[in-house]
Amino acid sequence: xxxxxxxxxALDIFWAVAFLLxxxxxxxxFYRLARRSESDFFLAGRGLPWWLPASSVFSTHTATDTPxxxxxxxxxxxxxxxxxxxxxxxxxIGAFVSARIFRRSLAYTQAEWQTQRFGGLGAExxxxxxxxxxxxxxxxxLGWVGIAMGKVCALAFGWPVWVGLVxxxxxxxxxxxxxxxxxxxxxDFLQGIVAVFAIVLVSLVGVSAAGGPTGVTERIVAxxxxxxxxxxxxxxxxxxxxPIVWWLTMLVISxxxxxxxxxxIDWYVExxxxxxxxxxxxxxxxxxxxxxxxxxxxxFWAAGILAFFSMLPNIADAADYELGWFRLGFELLPTGxxxxxxxxxxxxxxxxxxxxxxxGALYFTRDLFQRYIRPDASEKRLVWVGRASTFVLLLxxxxxxxMMEEITRWLIFALWLMMAGVWLxxxxxxxxxxxxxxxxxxxxxxxxxxxxxxxxxxxxxxVIPKLPDHLQFWLLLALGAVVFxxxxxxxxxxxMDKLVRxxxxxxxxxxxxxxxREAIRRGLIVDEEExxxxxxxxxxxxxxxxxxxxxxxxxxxxxxxxxxxxAALMIGVTKILLLQPGGILLVAGAVxxxxxxxxxxxxxxxxxxxxxxxxxxRYVAELESRLRWQExxxx
Amino acid sequence: xxxxxVTLIGMSIAYVASLLGLGLAWWSWRKRHGKDxxx
Numbered sequence: 115x116x117x118x119x120x121x122x123x124a125l126d127i128f129w130a131v132a133f134l135l136x137x138x139x140x141x142x143x144f145y146r147l148a149r150r151s152e153s154d155f156f157l158a159g160r161g162l163p164w165w166l167p168a169s170s171v172f173s174t175h176t177a178t179d180t181p182x183x184x185x186x187x188x189x190x191x192x193x194x195x196x197x198x199x200x201x202x203x204x205x206x207i208g209a210f211v212s213a214r215i216f217r218r219s220l221a222y223t224q225a226e227w228q229t230q231r232f233g234g235l236g237a238e239x240x241x242x243x244x245x246x247x248x249x250x251x252x253x254x255x256l257g258w259v260g261i262a263m264g265k266v267c268a269l270a271f272g273w274p275v276w277v278g279l280v281x282x283x284x285x286x287x288x289x290x291x292x293x294x295x296x297x298x299x300x301x302d303f304l305q306g307i308v309a310v311f312a313i314v315l316v317s318l319v320g321v322s323a324a325g326g327p328t329g330v331t332e333r334i335v336a337x338x339x340x341x342x343x344x345x346x347x348x349x350x351x352x353x354x355x356x357p358i359v360w361w362l363t364m365l366v367i368s369x370x371x372x373x374x375x376x377x378x379i380d381w382y383v384e385x386x387x388x389x390x391x392x393x394x395x396x397x398x399x400x401x402x403x404x405x406x407x408x409x410x411x412x413x414f415w416a417a418g419i420l421a422f423f424s425m426l427p428n429i430a431d432a433a434d435y436e437l438g439w440f441r442l443g444f445e446l447l448p449t450g451x452x453x454x455x456x457x458x459x460x461x462x463x464x465x466x467x468x469x470x471x472x473x474g475a476l477y478f479t480r481d482l483f484q485r486y487i488r489p490d491a492s493e494k495r496l497v498w499v500g501r502a503s504t505f506v507l508l509l510x511x512x513x514x515x516x517m518m519e520e521i522t523r524w525l526i527f528a529l530w531l532m533m534a535g536v537w538l539x540x541x542x543x544x545x546x547x548x549x550x551x552x553x554x555x556x557x558x559x560x561x562x563x564x565x566x567x568x569x570x571x572x573x574x575x576x577v578i579p580k581l582p583d584h585l586q587f588w589l590l591l592a593l594g595a596v597v598f599x600x601x602x603x604x605x606x607x608x609x610m611d612k613l614v615r616x617x618x619x620x621x622x623x624x625x626x627x628x629x630x631r632e633a634i635r636r637g638l639i640v641d642e643e644e645x646x647x648x649x650x651x652x653x654x655x656x657x658x659x660x661x662x663x664x665x666x667x668x669x670x671x672x673x674x675x676x677x678x679x680x681a682a683l684m685i686g687v688t689k690i691l692l693l694q695p696g697g698i699l700l701v702a703g704a705v706x707x708x709x710x711x712x713x714x715x716x717x718x719x720x721x722x723x724x725x726x727x728x729x730x731x732r733y734v735a736e737l738e739s740r741l742r743w744q745e746x747x748x749x
Numbered sequence: 750x751x752x753x754x755v756t757l758i759g760m761s762i763a764y765v766a767s768l769l770g771l772g773l774a775w776w777s778w779r780k781r782h783g784k785d786x787x788x
Contacts, residue, residue, distance in 0.1 A: 238774045246770020250763050482770060486777035562764055 122271075126453030133308060133457025134285070137464055141289040141301035148294035152484075152496040155294035156222060156476045157390045164399035166299050167387040171404020173302035173465035174383050175202060176309055176411065177255075179262035180462070182436040184412060188419040189435045192342025194356055196684060197364050199412040205384070205405025206676040207372025209398045210669060210715065211623055212544060213388045214722070216375060217397040218620045223248070224376055224385050225481040228551070230619070231543060233612035236551025243558065245481035248382055252474030253507050256283070256467060257514025263463045264515070269437060270444055270456065279515045282460060286467040287508045291501050295390065298468040305461035312443070312458030313411055315451070317418030317691065320442040324421040327693035333424035342420065343692065345685050363584035367537065369677045373623070374541030379533055386473055393723035395716075402676070406708075409680050413687030418442055420692070475503040535561030535590045539598055545624025547613060553602030560597035565590055614638065621663045639663070653714055657721035672715045679707040 122130075148155050158166075187195035221227035225244040229237045260279040267278030289297045324330045334342050341347040349356045371377030375385070384401060391397035422438040429435040443455040479500045484491055491499070539557035542549040568589050573580040581589065607613075610632055616622075617629045618638045633639045640660065653668060654661075682704035689697030 235775075235778055238778050239771050242770040242772070242774025242777075243767045244770070246773075247763060247767040249770070250766030254763075482773060486773050558767075 121449075122452060122456075123449050125450040126456070129450060129453030130456045130460070133454070134460060137301055137304050137308070137461060138285060138289050140304045141293055141297035141468070144293040144296035144300055148292065148296045149497055151493045152479070152500070154296065155497045155500050156472065156480065157386065158295050158299055160390055161392045162299065162390050162396065162400075164391060164396035164403065166303055167391045167397065167400030168403035168407070169306040170299045170302040170387050170465075170469070171205070171384055171401055172407045172411070173306045173309065173462075174387075174469045175380060175404065175408040176306075176462050177259045177262070177466040178266060178459065178463045179259055181415065181439040182262060184415050185419050185422070185438040186432055186436040188416050189423050189429075189438060190432070191356065192339070192347065193345040193416060193420065193685075193688060194341075194347050196345055196412060196416050196688065197361055200364060200409070200681070200684065201368045201378060202380070202405050202408045202412075203365075203368040203677055203680045204371040204378045204381070205401050205408075206680045207369060207673050208381075208384075209372075209402035209405065210672045210676065211373050212375050212381075213397045213401045214394050215544060215620045215622050216385055217388050217391065217394050219616075220389070220619075222386075222389065222480045223477055224382055225477060227375065227385075228554075230616055231608075232551035232554070233608050234551070236555060240551050240555055241481055241485065243555065245477045248477040249474055249482075249507075251379070251382070252470045252477070253510040254514055256470050256474075256507065256511030257516075259463065259466050259470075260511055260515040263459075265437075266440055266459060269440060276516060280512060282463050283467050283508060283511065286464045287471060287504065290468045290471045291504050294497070294500065295386070295472050298465075298472050299387075299390065301468055302465045305465040308454075308458045308461040309465075310407070310411070312455050312461075313414050316439065316443045316447070316455065317414040317421075319446050320418035320421040320439075321691060323442075323446050324424045327691065330417075330421045330424045330692060331694075333427075334420070337424075337427055339427075342423070343694065345688070360582065360584040363587055367534075367587065370541070371537065372673075374537070374544050376540040377533070377537050383469055383473055386469075386476065395719040395723040398715075398719055406680060406683060409684040410687050413684045414691065415439065416688045417691035471504050471507055474507040475500045478503040478507075534587045535565055535594050537587075538591055538595060544622055547617075547624075547626045547629050548607055549602055550605060550608050552605040553598045556601035557594055557598035560594050561590065564593040564597075568593070621665075623665050623669075655717045657718050659721050659724060662718045662721035666718075668714050668718050672711045675707050675711050679704045679711070682707070 147159070150159070153159050184195075184199055187198040189195075191198075216224075216227060219227050219230050221230055223245075225241045225248065228240040228244060231237075232240060260283050261275065263282055264273075264275035264278035267273045267282075268275055289301065293300075321327060321330060324333060331343060334340065347356070348354075348358045348361060351358050367377070375381060384404075387404070388397040388401060391400050419438055422442055423435075426435075426438075429438075440459075443459075444452060447455055479496055483499050483503075484496060488495075536557050539549070539554050543554055568578075568581070568586055572578045610629070613629045614633050614636065617626060618633055630639075630641075634641050653671075654666070682700040686697050686700030686704060689695075690701060691697075
């Protein structure tokens with residue numbers, strides 16, 4: 115019964131330690147590969163099959179504070195709270211659009227991509243700006259997630275919060291320092307398996323403890339709160355605390371955000387996973403599958419948390435009910451499985467900490483040290499700078515975690531607001547050739563001013579009322595556009611040489627006609643329309659690499675179907691677990707949709723990828739021969 | 750602590766970090782291109 119204290123037996127301690135050794139040892143084994151080069155330390159040599167980035171996408175989307183946050187929104191809002199968690203759906207379109215463009219750019223980081231897309235001083239300023247921003251962001255996220263772990267350890271063991279903050283992060287740093295991204299991604303794979311097992315298990319145990327699916331439903335109906343069982347229980351178009359306009363805003367932000375780069379804070383982490391995949395096809399499937407599993411996870415979590423609510427419906431303090439999922443695990447699981455559950459919590463924590471340690475170090479090493487301080491640094495030196503910056507990030511995260519514990523909740527809010535203000539520029543830089551570095555930089559600068567005005571200063575002085583989050587988003591977007599659109603149009607476009615080189619390399623989607631025509635004029639690409647007319651089937655399943663470079667109806671079928679599949683999976687899984695009508699139909703529809711997407715897009719992705727896979731094979735062969743030379747000749 | 754004030758503090762720290770990176774890029778650009786060629 116929920117409410118009993120958590121207890122650790124010798125068997126629980128054995129399982130927790132066994133998982134710990136498996137995850138840390140498994141990651142540490144890749145020490146030798148990480149020291150080969152900067153590319154290996156930060157991108158695993160760009161040679162990973164899709165399922166490794168996929169497990170890493172899932173693992174990094176599952177942080178220690180994620181169960182608390184999801185528990186909070188489901189406990190407070192019922193199943194409609196699932197739409198808060200749908201922000202992950204940027205991966206639905208992102209897998210088929212931004213992932214392909216970014217992978218083809220070969221940029222290590224989003225900051226580096228800025229200097230490929232834009233040129234001159236503006237591009238360099240953007241790269242420095244973004245690297246500084248990401249250095250801060252990763253340190254901050256490490257502190258935030260570390261504090262969440264401190265609270266979980268306090269709940270489970272009664273430890274002081276700082277012990278849970280410092281100890282697990284130190285263990286993670288051990289293998290991240292040694293094995294770099296190889297350790298991160300291999301650890302994520304093992305940790306992902308453990309985490310999925312625990313999430314499914316605890317949700318099922320929670321539902322069972324509440325009397326099964328019918329027990330959960332009956333308890334909630336008896337409370338007179340049937341609306342909690344309906345993911346579409348909106349309070350009207352504009353009114354109430356859950357209006358349809360809020361839902362539509364969430365859909366726009368998450369789903370259309372997939373056309374851009376950086377529209378979600380998670381993009382920066384996943385960009386590293388996209389680039390570490392061995393081909394465009396692998397990066398697409400890696401991001402798509404990772405996003406899909408994350409949303410299925412949300413479906414499982416929602417059912418478990420609804421069960422928790424049905425048993426304990428009167429918890430008023432958010433800090434208390436946010437620990438609901440952890441309480442289900444610690445208080446309901448039998449002896450032995452509590453240790454497995456704690457092992458899973460460690461897994462969730464390790465994967466997030468290791469990812470952000472390595473990513474923050476990547477931005478410092480690649481975008482600040484190598485670009486602006488020592489451009490001639492050797493591979494060996496870069497790896498050591500990567501290790502040193504990893505360690506400094508770790509120490510910085512302890513500072514943030516301990517000093518800013520009380521205010522991190524609002525800091526997260528502040529950072530999301532900042533992302534809201536640059537949401538549109540992040541899309542425009544991908545889809546519109548005329549958007550330039552000064553416009554993008556102006557978007558960031560404008561957001562600094564307008565977000566303070568909209569969120570704090572104007573409401574404080576009574577100039578405007580305090581607006582709900584979704585209206586703040588649209589207002590920030592409009593006020594930002596008033597600045598960055600004129601700045602873009604009043605400054606020169608990027609130089610055509612720069613644009614043509616970028617266009618030929620990445621073949622972006624959107625409004626690129628002037629650059630496309632110039633690339634044809636220079637003989638760098640051939641317009642398919644200029645080739646002899648061929649009978650084109652409705653769905654083409656045989657592609658040459660050149661044919662596959664254009665955006666065609668096959669891409670648009672994947673782009674449209676993908677978000678629908680994601681939504682059906684998330685809602686369908688919850689409905690099945692609660693035995694609600696329509697659940698099986700939704701999941702079956704999602705499976706059919708997935709197979710259709712694969713059937714339509716896979717031949718094209720294979721054609722796009724073939725040249726890159728060949729280049730990749732040559733690169734790895736060259737690297738191996740150099741490594742052997744170093745080992746024989748000594749360096 | 751007031752939500753607005755905390756928002757202000759959080760965003761200021763983030764922007765200071767970004768401006769430091771921007772300053773480093775500017776310094777490097779000036780070093781490479783000379784003080785008279787910054788456009």
